Amino acid sequence: MASQPQSLSNQLETDQQKVTQNLINYVESFKFPYINDINNYDRMLKIGQGTFGEVFKAKCKKTGKIVALKKILMENEKEGFPITALREIKMLQRLKDPNITELLEICSSKATSYNRGRSTFYLVFTFCEHDLAGLLSNQTVKFQLAEIKGLMKQLFNGLYKIHMSRILHRDMKAANVLISKEGVLKLADFGLARPLFKTVPGQPEACYTNRVVTLWYRPPELLLGERQYGTAIDNWGAGCIMAELWTRSPIMQGETEQRQLTLISQLCGSINPTTWEEVEKLPLYGKIDLPQSLRRRVVERLNSYVKDAAALDLIDNLLALDPRKRLDADKALDHRFFWTDPMPTDLKRLMSTLQHSMFEFTAAHGPHKRAHPQQATVNVPAKVPAVQGHMHDRVF
Numbered sequence: 001m002a003s004q005p006q007s008l009s010n011q012l013e014t015d016q017q018k019v020t021q022n023l024i025n026y027v028e029s030f031k032f033p034y035i036n037d038i039n040n041y042d043r044m045l046k047i048g049q050g051t052f053g054e055v056f057k058a059k060c061k062k063t064g065k066i067v068a069l070k071k072i073l074m075e076n077e078k079e080g081f082p083i084t085a086l087r088e089i090k091m092l093q094r095l096k097d098p099n100i101t102e103l104l105e106i107c108s109s110k111a112t113s114y115n116r117g118r119s120t121f122y123l124v125f126t127f128c129e130h131d132l133a134g135l136l137s138n139q140t141v142k143f144q145l146a147e148i149k150g151l152m153k154q155l156f157n158g159l160y161k162i163h164m165s166r167i168l169h170r171d172m173k174a175a176n177v178l179i180s181k182e183g184v185l186k187l188a189d190f191g192l193a194r195p196l197f198k199t200v201p202g203q204p205e206a207c208y209t210n211r212v213v214t215l216w217y218r219p220p221e222l223l224l225g226e227r228q229y230g231t232a233i234d235n236w237g238a239g240c241i242m243a244e245l246w247t248r249s250p251i252m253q254g255e256t257e258q259r260q261l262t263l264i265s266q267l268c269g270s271i272n273p274t275t276w277e278e279v280e281k282l283p284l285y286g287k288i289d290l291p292q293s294l295r296r297r298v299v300e301r302l303n304s305y306v307k308d309a310a311a312l313d314l315i316d317n318l319l320a321l322d323p324r325k326r327l328d329a330d331k332a333l334d335h336r337f338f339w340t341d342p343m344p345t346d347l348k349r350l351m352s353t354l355q356h357s358m359f360e361f362t363a364a365h366g367p368h369k370r371a372h373p374q375q376a377t378v379n380v381p382a383k384v385p386a387v388q389g390h391m392h393d394r395v396f
């Protein structure tokens with residue numbers, strides 16, 4: 001009789017072990033609906049390290065197709081699937097277009113006791129050979145005017161599709177512009193994208209966070225605290241990218257928000273209610289130092305790089321301080337830049353001269369190391385050297 005409690009506790013222990021084992025078996029053999037096995041791919045090399053995950057080039061074992069795997073960082077997730085990745089997936093499903101990156105599927109690794117029962121998730125994209133930051137950092141890559149027109153036309157086509165789908169990209173920058181080996185430009189990285197809310201008459205307008213867009217490509221309204229912004233924020237970035245096709249490095253590289261506004265004022269002229277109607281209503285106007293008596297010098301400062309008058313005019317209109325005056329993607333496509341000789345051309349010639357892939361990440365670690373990294377997205381501080389004390393030292 002005395003052994004009975006002992007056998008009861010043994011029995012309980014065995015039952016508990018069985019339950020634990022069943023649970024492990026369940027987790028290990030669990031198949032998420034719509035999610036495929038990452039073991040279908042062989043990883044080849046790392047091509048990107050973003051704020052939200054790593055990107056690898058990989059090959060499908062069955063078909064041999066080359067893809068890009070974007071690993072979803074789960075470290076900060078206490079539970080569940082990260083909202084940023086869910087947003088990105090939802091946006092990409094809505095945005096099927098030749099000039100927008102193509103999401104093929106979502107994959108996960110198996111949950112095992114080795115990874116404490118936590119799967120790793122990956123977004124699988126059609127692979128593109130280059131990103132624009134990588135191409136621009138390589139001085140041997142020379143763009144002809146007609147090719148720049150071809151690139152910008154594709155960029156505005158992609159942006160038009162995004163904006164017509166009532167989506168804001170919110171992270172326009174050269175590293176998020178991909179180019180396939182066929183020379184097709186694809187806007188990528190929808191990690192910060194979000195839908196535009198419909199405005200209901202009589203209801204207050206929707207507010208969005210203004211901590212978006214990499215600092216160097218961030219428009220003045222965001223820097224001044226605007227939270228009811230629209231598609232014009234992406235067109236400012238398009239203007240910065242367009243100028244960069246000639247200057248080869250980002251045109252305004254501020255290391256703080258204050259400094260970015262100073263650089264913008266030095267290029268686009270002083271910010272005040274005369275140059276930008278109702279700017280005084282923005283939350284940070286009057287709270288942040290805005291240098292006065294500076295005239296607009298976009299054309300003057302860029303004309304030693306950009307020798308085409310129509311190109312200069314288009315950049316000038318994309319870098320309008322007042323978002324209401326900034327050209328949108330539709331109007332940009334109608335600009336005479338795209339309708340005068342030399343007409344836009346495809347990138348076949350250029351692509352045939354490139355021997356290997358060029359990415360910002362590999363350039364930053366290889367022979368084409370960029371002088372000024374450009375990672376200041378969201379709350380991450382810009383990784384740039386200390387200010388040299390001169391007001392023009394960090395501009396193209």
Ligand SMILES: Nc1ncnc2c1ncn2[C@@H]1O[C@H](COP(=O)(O)OP(=O)(O)OP(=O)(O)O)[C@@H](O)[C@H]1O
Nearest residue numbers: 048050051052053055068125127128131175189359
């Ligand atoms: N489909 C693709 N083909 C080739 N390279 C890609 C592809 N998608 C992304 N990359 C590379 O990986 C980099 C990072 O990808 P992505 O911008 O989507 O990630 P992220 O984590 O949001 O980056 P960040 O926060 O730096 O903007 C890109 O700049 C590009 O160089």
Ligand SMILES: [Mg+2]
Nearest residue numbers: 050175176189
């Ligand atoms: Mg990116």
